[in-house]
Amino acid sequence: MEVNSVVELSLLYDFYGGLMKDNKRRIFEDYVLNDYSLSEIAKEQGISRQGVHDTIKRCTKELRDYEEKLCLIEKFQKTKEMVNQIRNISKNVQESGNMVEIAKIETLSAKILEEY
Amino acid sequence: MEVNSVVELSLLYDFYGGLMKDNKRRIFEDYVLNDYSLSEIAKEQGISRQGVHDTIKRCTKELRDYEEKLCLIEKFQKTKEMVNQIRNISKNVQESGNMVEIAKIETLSAKILEEY
Numbered sequence: 571m572e573v574n575s576v577v578e579l580s581l582l583y584d585f586y587g588g589l590m591k592d593n594k595r596r597i598f599e600d601y602v603l604n605d606y607s608l609s610e611i612a613k614e615q616g617i618s619r620q621g622v623h624d625t626i627k628r629c630t631k632e633l634r635d636y637e638e639k640l641c642l643i644e645k646f647q648k649t650k651e652m653v654n655q656i657r658n659i660s661k662n663v664q665e666s667g668n669m670v671e672i673a674k675i676e677t678l679s680a681k682i683l684e685e686y
Numbered sequence: 687m688e689v690n691s692v693v694e695l696s697l698l699y700d701f702y703g704g705l706m707k708d709n710k711r712r713i714f715e716d717y718v719l720n721d722y723s724l725s726e727i728a729k730e731q732g733i734s735r736q737g738v739h740d741t742i743k744r745c746t747k748e749l750r751d752y753e754e755k756l757c758l759i760e761k762f763q764k765t766k767e768m769v770n771q772i773r774n775i776s777k778n779v780q781e782s783g784n785m786v787e788i789a790k791i792e793t794l795s796a797k798i799l800e801e802y
Contacts, residue, residue: 588755639704642758649765650802654774657795660788667785672776675791677774686766 576602582633585643590629594620597622598629645685652678692718699748701759705752706745713738714745761801768794 571579578582579602587595597615600606601622608626637643656678658672687695695718703711713731716722717738728735754757772785772794775787 585758586756588757589752625714636705640702641704642701646802650799653769653798657792657799660791660795664785664788664792669780669783669785670782672788675776676773676780679769679776682769683766683773686762 571602579630581643582630582637585646586633586636590632593630594625597625601626602640626654648685652682687718695746695749697759698753701762702749702752706748710741710745713741717742718794764801765798768798 579598583598583602586643587598591600597611600614606614606620608619611622615622616641656675659675659678663669663671688745689728692785695714699714701717703714706714716727716730717724722730724735724738727738731738772791779785779787
């Protein structure tokens with residue numbers, strides 16, 4: 571699987587995996603998180619390779635639908651980005667002793683809280 | 687409705703409302719967000735008061751189930767609390783000029799990022 575897909579699917583799984591049915595989740599986990607091949611999973615589950623492929627495709631659609639409806643990953647990512655900025659600013663302030671930047675930390679944290 | 691219930695249900699709605707079916711969502715919104723009575727909604731929807739009551743009960747269960755499975759509100763609340771601490775610390779540092787506290791901002795932001 572492409573690295574991009576792994577990153578996207580792992581993130582979707584982290585957020586919405588709890589809503590997947592157990593049997594589908596196991597197949598999805600084996601493929602996305604444990605890096606098993608379609609054939610290996612097929613053998614393990616006693617189903618066809620095509621069956622595994624279809625299940626993963628359906629799971630991916632299901633997870634993407636959740637994000638399309640809820641946008642919680644998007645929201646989390648934005649927060650993460652701002653918290654990252656806060657961390658960098660606090661490092662800079664400690665190193666430089668320049669207090670001016672602290673106002674930015676307040677602005678950023680206020681912005682995060684507004685969005686909750 | 688009790689204030690506690692309104693707060694809980696609004697929060698659940700904010701996070702998971704997008705997964706509710708349109709017709710159920712409208713009834714839930716009218717009751718929780720727009721503060722209509724069961725009888726008013728029943729009249730508007732052309733169903734019984736008991737029907738409205740049951741729909742709201744089912745919706746509440748559905749939303750609580752999502753949170754039980756995903757715990758995303760819990761996660762958001764923890765982040766919010768830490769961002770609140772960051773904001774307060776940045777205010778204090780600006781007022782007091784005491785730089786020591788800035789290390790705490792870095793620790794808190796690192797902690798938030800770790801959990802993502």
